[in-house]
Amino acid sequence: MRVLRLINTILIILSLALIINIFYPLNAISGLAVYRLDFSQPKCTFYNGEEYIEIDDIEQCCYDLQKQLICEQRDPFIECYVTKTGTSYIINSKTFNYCKKEGYDVEKN
Amino acid sequence: MLRKIKEIYLTIFLILLVILLIVVSIEKEKLPRIEQPVGVYYEQDVIDLGSLTLKQKIAQMILSYGKEENKEELQKLNIGGIFLGAKGSRSEYMAAINDFQNGSIIPFLVAIDMEGCVNPFENFQDFPSLKEINNKKEAYEVGKAEGELMKELGFTINFAPVVDLNDTVWKCRSFLGTPEEIASKASSYIIGLQEDGIIATAKHYPGKTLMRDPHKKIVYANVDEDDILPFNEAIKYGVGAIMVSHIIVNGSVNSENKPSSVSEKLIGNLRNNFDGLIITDEIRMNGLEIYYKDRYQMYIDLFKADNDIILNLDNNIKNLHYVISVVERAVNEGIISEERIDRSIERILKAKGIRVVK
Numbered sequence: 001m002r003v004l005r006l007i008n009t010i011l012i013i014l015s016l017a018l019i020i021n022i023f024y025p026l027n028a029i030s031g032l033a034v035y036r037l038d039f040s041q042p043k044c045t046f047y048n049g050e051e052y053i054e055i056d057d058i059e060q061c062c063y064d065l066q067k068q069l070i071c072e073q074r075d076p077f078i079e080c081y082v083t084k085t086g087t088s089y090i091i092n093s094k095t096f097n098y099c100k101k102e103g104y105d106v107e108k109n
Numbered sequence: 110m111l112r113k114i115k116e117i118y119l120t121i122f123l124i125l126l127v128i129l130l131i132v133v134s135i136e137k138e139k140l141p142r143i144e145q146p147v148g149v150y151y152e153q154d155v156i157d158l159g160s161l162t163l164k165q166k167i168a169q170m171i172l173s174y175g176k177e178e179n180k181e182e183l184q185k186l187n188i189g190g191i192f193l194g195a196k197g198s199r200s201e202y203m204a205a206i207n208d209f210q211n212g213s214i215i216p217f218l219v220a221i222d223m224e225g226c227v228n229p230f231e232n233f234q235d236f237p238s239l240k241e242i243n244n245k246k247e248a249y250e251v252g253k254a255e256g257e258l259m260k261e262l263g264f265t266i267n268f269a270p271v272v273d274l275n276d277t278v279w280k281c282r283s284f285l286g287t288p289e290e291i292a293s294k295a296s297s298y299i300i301g302l303q304e305d306g307i308i309a310t311a312k313h314y315p316g317k318t319l320m321r322d323p324h325k326k327i328v329y330a331n332v333d334e335d336d337i338l339p340f341n342e343a344i345k346y347g348v349g350a351i352m353v354s355h356i357i358v359n360g361s362v363n364s365e366n367k368p369s370s371v372s373e374k375l376i377g378n379l380r381n382n383f384d385g386l387i388i389t390d391e392i393r394m395n396g397l398e399i400y401y402k403d404r405y406q407m408y409i410d411l412f413k414a415d416n417d418i419i420l421n422l423d424n425n426i427k428n429l430h431y432v433i434s435v436v437e438r439a440v441n442e443g444i445i446s447e448e449r450i451d452r453s454i455e456r457i458l459k460a461k462g463i464r465v466v467k
Contacts, residue, residue, distance in 0.1 A: 001113060001116065004116040004117065007120055008123055011123035011124065011126075011127055014127050015126050015127055022130070046279055048280055048281045050280075053280065057394075059393050059394060062393075066174065066194055067194040067195060067222060067227060067229060068195055069194070069196065069229075086227070086231050087227050102393075103425045103428075104422075104424070105174060105194070105424050
């Protein structure tokens, strides 16, 4: 009897999770959770060869990151560029996770 | 005993429910089935417009991100073009572009963005940024050199030059100088680029897109004749495409208090002077999605506004399916006319070097 109740409880939880997944995919929730649990502000800085410039529009930043060749972890930031000696984007994990969550093609090498 | 029986019935019911929900979840994750395009009459650079379905025509108006994993879906959908970011070598570019083109019924437009700060070819060829170009002769030479490389690699369109008068965001994407000097450099660049058959794109119409208040997501601006001058000069010198931004403008050009890319009045006026391709800026930029509470209406308005190509670099194929189905429904309900779609298709196919017969 206790075993049955335990099994039924597990099945109810599983059913609820599957119902939620139908309306809001759990992989999106987990991506969103990773993003929301990071309480820092999204940061995106562009180095144009002469100066560092804050890019406040994160969508614009994600769009530009997608055009880069490589993103490398350079703790505590991530640097994305075409070549090491050219222009680059320096972002934090918040920005990186946001861009990934929104479907931009960004990967860390 | 009775309680035990009830628990057993509940267990059986829950097991069946879980199985049903798993099946529904799996079905929901599947992409809509796309058949390989059949019946498309395309031979020797001539296409019968009537052999394209409405969905295929709508898909031709979308330029998406060329992610390798999405290649087959993009080919089957008949998406009009792909955009590529930086790669490490010439051969990587050529392999990627050939791969996409080999499986497509109608060739893709293949786009790159040499907008003047970030050089995607930097690993194997250097080019100056736009702000480093001193005069129209240099502008022509840079355009010519870029065009030659792009043609060699298999590109067909360059989302450049930026002809906004001022870039206060990245500080390297604009030509420097007076409006007349910028117009002259831009036109010379366009002439050089297009000599090898690469379509140049003057952007971002109607200007003032790179001067932003970073605290505002939706951008408003007053544009004047100086802002429009480089675009008019580019048109005079035969620019193949103009990219329209999402900023809300008044002044010399009026977007009816809407983002420029969805203003039928603004685009209609541009169309009066220009019969090349009108391309939207990427649809997630400049707060377009914030202006609209509802993507459904946004997609309808983008297509209704007489843009030829919608730039949507979303890697999620499901979203591309959604866009196509929204617009298809709008055409079937008479909100957008199929003739309007056909006019854009003819321009796109002409830009691809394909003659259209009806």
